[in-house]
Every structure is written in structure tokens, then in C-alpha cells.
Amino acid sequence: MGKQLTEMLKGTLEGIVLAILAGKAAYGYEITAGLRENGFTDIAEGTVYALLIRIEHRGLVDVEKVPSEKGPPRKVYSLNTAGREYLEEFWKTWSFLSEQLERLREGDE
Amino acid sequence: MGKQLTEMLKGTLEGIVLAILAGKAAYGYEITAGLRENGFTDIAEGTVYALLIRIEHRGLVDVEKVPSEKGPPRKVYSLNTAGREYLEEFWKTWSFLSEQLERLREGDE
DNA sequence: CCAACTATTCAGTGTTACTATGTACTAGTA
DNA sequence: TACTAGTACATAGTAACACTGAATAGTTGG
Numbered sequence: 001m002g003k004q005l006t007e008m009l010k011g012t013l014e015g016i017v018l019a020i021l022a023g024k025a026a027y028g029y030e031i032t033a034g035l036r037e038n039g040f041t042d043i044a045e046g047t048v049y050a051l052l053i054r055i056e057h058r059g060l061v062d063v064e065k066v067p068s069e070k071g072p073p074r075k076v077y078s079l080n081t082a083g084r085e086y087l088e089e090f091w092k093t094w095s096f097l098s099e100q101l102e103r104l105r106e107g108d109e
Numbered sequence: 110m111g112k113q114l115t116e117m118l119k120g121t122l123e124g125i126v127l128a129i130l131a132g133k134a135a136y137g138y139e140i141t142a143g144l145r146e147n148g149f150t151d152i153a154e155g156t157v158y159a160l161l162i163r164i165e166h167r168g169l170v171d172v173e174k175v176p177s178e179k180g181p182p183r184k185v186y187s188l189n190t191a192g193r194e195y196l197e198e199f200w201k202t203w204s205f206l207s208e209q210l211e212r213l214r215e216g217d218e
Numbered sequence: 219c220c221a222a223c224t225a226t227t228c229a230g231t232g233t234t235a236c237t238a239t240g241t242a243c244t245a246g247t248a
Numbered sequence: 249t250a251c252t253a254g255t256a257c258a259t260a261g262t263a264a265c266a267c268t269g270a271a272t273a274g275t276t277g278g
Contacts, residue, residue, distance in 0.1 A: 004120065004202040007233070010265050011116025012206065019213040029225050039209060047266050049226060054265090070275050071224035093113040094210060097121065100148060101203060104128040116264070119234050138256050156235050158257060163234090180255035181243050 002042070013043075015090040017051055018079060021061060022087055025078035028052055052077055060086050111151075122152075124199040126160055127188060130170060131196055134187035137161055161186055169195050 020031060032048045052075070055061050060083035064076045079087070129140060141157045161184070164170050169192035175183045188196065 003233090004124075004199055005206065006266060007120030007123075008202060008206055010119040010234075011113060012210070013266075014116075015113075016210065016213060019210075019216075023216060027225080039205060042267090044267050044269095045226085046228080046268075050228085050266080053227085068224070068274085072226065072272090072274050074225070090113060091214065093117060096148060097114065097117055098207060101121070101125065101128075104125060104132075105200065107128075107132060112264090115235060119265075122235075136256080151236090153236050153238095154257085155237080155239095155259075159235080159259080162258085177243085177255070179244050181241090181257065183256065 005042075012094070013047070014051060014055065015087065015094060017048070018055070018060065018083060018087045018090065021077055021079040022084065025064075025076050027066075027074040027076045029074070055083070058082075058086075114151075121203070122156070123160060123164065124196065124203060126157070127164070127169065127192060127196045127199065130186055130188040131193065134173075134185050136175075136183040136185045138183070164192070167191075167195075 016035075017031060020026060020034065026034075028045075028049050031052075032043060032045055035043045035048070052061075056063055056077070060080065061077045062080050064078070066074045066076050068074050125144075126140060129135060129143065135143075137154075137158050140161075141152060141154055144152045144157070161170075165172055165186070169189065170186045171189050173185045173187070175185050177183050
């Protein structure tokens with residue numbers, strides 16, 4: 001993978017993180033670790049944190065500071081109503097793109 | 110759609126154009142028009158031309174100048190061996206991302 | 219005390235799509 | 249002639265986003 005994936009993640013990583021948060025509230029370190037276990041081995045720490053701050057500023061998530069047993073306090077993010085609506089939009093956009101690509105892939109064989 | 114799609118196209122538009130060229134040789138104006146007819150209504154002219162120049166410099170396509178009946182000469186692009194290999198890689202990367210997202214979508218229901 | 223793990227932040231970089239504009243050729247038309 | 253519209257390509261500047269690399273801070277174990 002590598003560079004192609006990096007470029008492809010632009011726009012989709014945001015949806016991925018929102019989808020994770022739709023499942024359950026989570027904090028940055030946890031999300032990053034989860035992604036790494038699921039094939040996104042090269043995801044950079046900083047990337048996820050920057051993304052979380054971005055979606056927080058856009059009002060898509062609520063934040064709560066929770067003390068950790070080990071290490072500094074965690075910032076736990078949870079999807080709010082606006083976030084849920086935005087995620088809906090994301091899935092529509094993704095479906096559209098996905099269909100176009102599937103069509104192209106089949107057309108070439 | 111709009112902004113979400115714009116970000117998602119980063120990384121995928123390149124693959125889309127390569128896949129089109131895998132079907133048959135084409136020139137910029139033609140590709141842009143084709144994309145617009147297939148749902149990508151907001152694709153900017155300049156975007157496709159810039160992309161074509163980029164993949165040409167990377168050696169993924171061969172170029173031939175062909176006179177047009179109406180208007181300036183066309184730059185007809187065709188996928189070469191390197192381009193075909195790169196497209197293979199693209200499909201692998203896309204498949205990976207696609208599977209991850211499909212899993213996430215199902216997991217949330 | 220120092221290393222390792224947990225947890226977050228941020229300045230700087232590269233890539234990419236978009237905006238806006240300009241160039242150039244042809245055909246039709248007033 | 250002059251002007252519009254359609255065809256065809258190019259490019260400078262901007263915005264958004266993921267990555268690099270480094271810093272900070274708390275806890276635990278050797």
C-alpha cells in the first residue's frame with residue numbers, strides 16, 4: 001500500500017472515525033490503536049488527533065475529559081446528532097463513489 | 110455531495126482516470142465530459158488536465174497529439190505497461206479500503 | 219533514575235482537487 | 249467584419265487533509 005492509501009484516506013478517514021464513534025464513544029489513542037490492528041498499520045498518531053480536533057470544531061462530536069488509570073487524562077469523543085447526520089451524508093457519498101468504481105472495474109474485464 | 114466528494118476524490122480520481130484509459134485511449138476534454146455524464150457533475154476542467162500531466166510525468170501513460178476537426182489538437186493518452194501495473198496496485202488498495210468501510214457500515218446496524 | 223507505555227498537541231511539508239483565468243482553433247451568424 | 253459558442257488545453261493561486269517529527273505529561277517497573 002503506502003502512498004496510494006494515504007491519498008485515498010483523504011476524505012474517507014474522517015468517515016471511518018465517525019463510523020467508529022457511531023459504534024461507541026472513544027478517545028484518540030484508542031482509535032489509533034484500533035485502526036492499526038485493522039490493517040491501517042501506517043496511520044500516524046498525529047493524523048487522528050488532528051482529525052478529532054477538526055470534527056470537534058465542526059460540532060460533530062461531544063467531548064468529555066476522563067481520567068486514565070495510566071497516563072494523562074483521555075479526551076473521550078462521542079457522536080452527536082449533527083455528527084450522525086454528517087455520517088449519513090458520508091455513507092451516501094461513499095456509496096456513489098463506490099458504485100462508479102465498481103462499474104469501472106467490471107467494465108475493464 | 111459537494112465537499113465530501115471533493116475530498117474523497119483525492120487519490121481515487123487518479124484511479125478512475127487510469128481505469129477509463131485502460132478501457133480505451135482518450136483525451137482530456139473527452140474524459141471530463143464523460144465523467145460529467147456519469148454523475149461527477151462538478152468535476153472541474155482544470156482538475157483533469159492537471160491530473161493527466163501528472164500521470165504523464167510519472168510515466169504511466171503514452172501521449173499522442175492528434176488533430177481535431179473542430180478546435181485545437183487533442184492530446185490522446187493511452188495506458189502503458191507501467192500504468193497498467195499502477196492500476197493493479199490501485200485496485201488492491203481500493204479493495205482493502207472498500208472492505209474496511211463495508212465492515213464498519215454493517216457493524217453499525 | 220531511566221525506559222517503556224499511555225495520551226495529547228502542534229509546527230511544517232507534500233499532495234491533490236478546485237477556482238479562475240487565459241490561450242487557441244473552428245463554425246455559425248448577424 | 250465582429251461576435252458568439254463550442255472544442256481543447258494550460259496554469260497560477262488556494263484550501264483541505266494526511267504525514268513527519270518532535271515535544272509534553274502522567275504512570276509503572278527494572
